Amino acid sequence: MKDNWKAAAGCANGAGSSDPQDERVKLGGFGEDFAVRLLMLDGYEILERNFRCREGEIDIICARGGHLVFTEVKTRRTAAFGRPSEAVTRRKQNCLRRAAARWLAENAQKGYRSYSFQVIEVMVNIIDHAF
Numbered sequence: 387m388k389d390n391w392k393a394a395a396g397c398a399n400g401a402g403s404s405d406p407q408d409e410r411v412k413l414g415g416f417g418e419d420f421a422v423r424l425l426m427l428d429g430y431e432i433l434e435r436n437f438r439c440r441e442g443e444i445d446i447i448c449a450r451g452g453h454l455v456f457t458e459v460k461t462r463r464t465a466a467f468g469r470p471s472e473a474v475t476r477r478k479q480n481c482l483r484r485a486a487a488r489w490l491a492e493n494a495q496k497g498y499r500s501y502s503f504q505v506i507e508v509m510v511n512i513i514d515h516a517f
Contacts, residue, residue: 417461417508418445424506430455439488442481447489454501456486461508470507479503 422432430448437444446457458478460470467473474482482503490501 413463413510414459414461416510417506418459420461420508421446421457421459421506425457434489437485437489439485441484441488444482444485444489449498452499454490454498456482456489456501456503457506458482458503459506459508461510463510465509465511470509471505474505 418435422435425446425448426432428450430450432446432448433454434447435445437447444456445459448455448457458474460473462470486501486503490498
């Protein structure tokens, strides 16, 4: 039962890979898919996912009412190392700003008047024998 998230994240037969890096990538993808659904339910239009450039990567670029939002998604299975958003360090924020500047330069014709940055935390936590 504990590995059902692996099936939901797209691992073959829910078994996943024995490679921890591969499992982290799949868990991150699961979190990003969840974040996209959440944003769409909140009325955002998803413009782009996983925008990559020399300056960095932006997980989700979305807009609502002419306002552009650059979204970083952090997914964790445990809070042992802190909240997911705590992983968005000053260095990561600077990379996100530079990547956003690149995206804005490449998409200037779209005419967005304002923009902001957000972090979506996704916690996937199974509590066995909870009650």
